[in-house]
Amino acid sequence: MKTLKNLIFIFLAIFAFKVNAQTDKATTTKIVEEKNYTFVATSAMPLNNTDINNILSRMPGNTGGGNINLSGSSYDVRITPDSIIAYLPYYGRAYTAPLNRDDNGFKFTSKDFAYTSKKRKKGGWEVVMNTKDTKDSPRLTLSISENGYGSLIITSNNKQSITYNGYLAENAKKD
Template structure:
């Protein structure tokens, strides 16, 4: 009896935590329609391969399929006139970089194509930077509650996805 009560309370607690919205739908709609928001990455999910899984399984607290980024400042900032990416990369690169600063998905773009499509309960946003060294496409799936998944397809690397949330861009002090 105690086990079933404990199990029921645990399920209730977890479902309560999952139903708490990150942002309300009106705020999410406002941010997306204004094209002025910040995607905060909380998890990275590299494309699965035996090599990546073997390396990532040696890191404490991570598996090859899901890397916890909580507590980091990895993000994608989107405004009407710029896209600024500061995201880590885990995966296989098809061409080597000689500059260690090029190691992640890090760029500032002023020349990009931005497409937003509203579905029933989410948005699909596609960003194609034109002034970035590597050809890449970023696709952002945003729910009404502000949860999002970002997929980055790069011509010189395996694809990678990130889970996270969107938020209002805070003015710099």
């Protein structure tokens, strides 16, 4: 019976992930080449660490494996040609504690950054963004599929790396 429940859960999770795609191949190509899109995070996966897994096992709705569901929240990274605006939670080990409680997570706006985009052989893109004017200068590595799904790895000087899965959305046009 438990195996049947697990199979149904996996099927529903895959179906929900497929429904979440926000862009088609042409739109994905256009927004990535124009550097004008938003990465919407649907889940976070901290490094496999026994301390983190012990805490996560006590959280309601825990599915195990260290995967934290962010669906229904407004966590994202907005990329435009002249800025990167990040608003993401952080789960993991920080090597220095923030002085302000509101400084948890990755919440920053960067106007000075390096942006590199490479087309992969098997389709999709590998985008690397290095911020130069933010605290801890996080490095964002975004793997994008042709269908608009993405996996974002953030590496920081003062925190363990974390991976976010999600999808790309087209930024709203300014009038």
